[in-house]
Amino acid sequence: MTQDAGGTEVAPMMRVDYAFLCDAATEHGGKVNALGIGIDHLGVSTLPATHGRLAFVARLVFEDAGGTAVPFVLKLVDADGRDVITPVEGRFQVEAAPGRRLDGASLLVDLVNLEFTATGPHEVQLWSDGELVVTLPIEVWKVAAV
Numbered sequence: 001m002t003q004d005a006g007g008t009e010v011a012p013m014m015r016v017d018y019a020f021l022c023d024a025a026t027e028h029g030g031k032v033n034a035l036g037i038g039i040d041h042l043g044v045s046t047l048p049a050t051h052g053r054l055a056f057v058a059r060l061v062f063e064d065a066g067g068t069a070v071p072f073v074l075k076l077v078d079a080d081g082r083d084v085i086t087p088v089e090g091r092f093q094v095e096a097a098p099g100r101r102l103d104g105a106s107l108l109v110d111l112v113n114l115e116f117t118a119t120g121p122h123e124v125q126l127w128s129d130g131e132l133v134v135t136l137p138i139e140v141w142k143v144a145a146v
Helices: none
Strands: 013-021 022-027 032-036 041-046 048-065 068-077 089-093 101-117 118-127 131-142
Touching: 013 032, 013 118, 022 048, 022 101, 032 048, 032 101, 041 048, 048 068, 048 118, 048 131, 068 101, 089 101, 101 118
Parallel strands: 041 131
Antiparallel strands: 013 048, 022 032, 048 101, 068 089, 068 118, 118 131
16 A cells, blocks of 8 residues: 555555456466457356356556555456355555556456356456456357257
């Protein structure tokens, strides 16, 4: 956290460079490697349906936030705003970049064994400090069994 002129702690200013859903993702040396980028729908033949793995990836940039641990909550909600999974809560560390005013962090979260009980629109939501930061739509479609 940073402090304002009165000494009160305030959350660092955050900008989202990118965010997407994919099949799998890793990070090495500050570089993100992802497979199957851009998932925005899932086809299911029966309900309830279990989807084995979905990866959430975001690159977040902060102004003067080096060394800050930023809290986050990742949710998957249905069309009525009900949680499809138990929200994933955590903190990620924003590392200071020597001589730079902007600091970045990649957030990669694997969501495994997702159980969908309804078709229709869903959303993956990233929250930080009570603020909605990113919303990624994902539509669940009924498809004919193969």
